[in-house]
Amino acid sequence: MLRTIQRKTALLLTALLLLSLLPTASLATSSSKNVNNLPVGTTEGYESGANWFGEDFSYDVTDEETMWELLTRPITVLDIGGDAPEKTRVYPLDSPGGEKVLYEFMGGSFFGNLGGVHVLGEDEDGYTLIEGIDDYDRLITGYVKTRLLKEVTPNQKYGIIIDKLTQRLYVYIDGKLWSSCAISTGLVNDAQPFNETATGEYLLGSWVGGFDSEGMYCDMAIRFNGGDLIHQVPYVTLGDGTKRFSKYEALLGQKASHGCVRTARIANEEGLCIRWLWENVKKKTKVLVWDDDGRTLPYPDDALDLYYNENGGSYYHSVADCNSVRDKYLPLTGFKYSELDTAAYADLERCPTCLPELRKSIIDKGNAARGTSSLASGTAASSTDATPTIPPSSIDGTMVISTDDDVHISISDDD
Ligand SMILES: [Zn+2]
Structure with a gap:
């Protein structure tokens, strides 16, 4: 009884504390993972x-x-x-039936049914040692109930590789690399x-x-890792009802999302785009996500052909007949990638429709981040200080609901 009263008092105090935190908390909901x-x-x-x-894997x-x-x-x-389940x-856990190896916001856990794990040991009292990768892209080792482990044969017709270095999604069909398209994977920031x-x-x-995420609409989403989905590059809806994709399409080929894989809307020569994936690939198709840590993205060939509209165009293009340009300006005028940073072309922006190669300065920035790890040490430390800590007893509806000692359900979808 006393315990019940103490618990009720604790809950009341927690509620009061939450009320006092309300302005912070409601601000934070603008970014659901905050x-x-x-x-x-x-x-x-x-x-x-x-x-x-x-270690010797060749990408x-x-x-x-x-x-x-x-x-x-x-x-x-x-x-x-x-x-x-997904x-x-x-x-x-740190031992068979022991404590959670890590229990923190978004971290220390793997998602059910879709995420591959490596089995590292034999059954010990109903538990088995495994390793997997959590939401922070960290390798976590620990024990899970042996009965949870299940070997699944993936779809044998399709396969997908997501390379975080090239920011491209590659589709294999019947053993052959069929096509690839530009994507944006997750971009970390201090708080996230x-x-x-x-x-x-x-x-x-x-x-x-489709789902709405912070005012962006993400269509044709296919889940592959908990709250992470492969979906169409987001759009915002303008006052007159038009869908504007250009802001996010311009970022394809670079990290930009909250963890999801934003995928090209416009079909390439082979027809690959998000709609093709949505309509063709099958459930249980395997997806490999390649890390970019320590890898270097090379510059494109200096002799690569680029194009622009010499009558005042503001973009550089990968093709002479880019369909974002009005017919009267076609074909566009050619120049070489080596000239892109010279005065005549220095102000041109990358066309969000035909997605030409990135400028060297952007490639340099990405490589610098990878050289010292994109998760720089200052990042995590400052975020711990900056984020308000709400007591673990307050379970937010959009976050984690306890169902079992080592199993939790996460509700929200995020871009
Ligand atoms: Zn273009």
């Missing part, structure tokens, strides 16, 4: 998924034989029942180190459809 019932974690001291595919999309073997090989996932978090799209192996799960 709403916090646990401290924001650190990436310091953790390995990223850089070696998930092995070569043209090596079809190796890639197809990887894409069709069985994958071990955590088999979760219930209503929202969004259920499993927290590995968990935005990085986690490296690893996944299966395509539910065809979710």
Whole structure:
């Protein structure tokens, strides 16, 4: 009884504390992942998924034989029942039946049914040692219930590689690299180190459809890792009802999202675009997400042909007949990539429709970030200080709901 009263008092105090925090909390809801019932974690001291595919792994999309073997090989996932198995978090434990290795906002957990894990040991009292990659792109090792482990054979016709270095999505069909298109994976910032799209192996799960995220609309979303989905590059709706994609399309080929994989809307020569994925690939298609840590993106060939509208155009283009340009200005005038940073072309912006190669200055910036890890040490430390900590007893509806000792459900979808 006394315990009940103490608990009620504690709840009341918690409620009062929450009320006092309300202005902060409601501001934070503008970014759903900022709403916090646990401290924001650190990436310091953790390995990223850089070696998930092995230390000597060669990131070569043209090596079809190796890639197809990887894409069709069985994958071990955590088999979760219930209503929202793909969004259920499993927290590995420090020993069989022990404590959670890590329990923090967005961190220390893997999602059920779709995320591949490596099995590291044999059954010990109903638990098995595994490793997986959490929302911060950190390699986490711990014990999960052995009964959760399930080997799944992926779809044997399609395979997808998402390369965080090239910011492209590659589609394989029947063992051949069929086509690729530009994407944007997650971009971390001080308050959101968990935005990085986690490296690893996944299966395509539910065809979710469209959802709204911070005023952007993300259509044709297919879930592959908890709150991370492959979806169309977002648009905003203007006052007259027009959908404006250009702001986010201009960023394709660079990190920009909250963890989702924003995918090209406009079909390429082979027809690849988000709609093609939505209509063609199948559930349980394997998705490999390649890490970019320590890798260098090379410059494009200086002799590469680029184009612009010499009658006052503001973009540079990859093709002479870009369909974003009015017919009377076609064909566009050619120049070389080596000239892009010279006076005549220095102010041209990258065309969001035909998505030409990035400028060297942008490539340099990305490579610099990868050289020192995009999750720089100052980042995580400052975010811990800056984020208000709400007591763990306050479970936010959009975040984590406890269902079992090592299983939690996460509700929100995010871009
Ligand atoms: Zn163009």
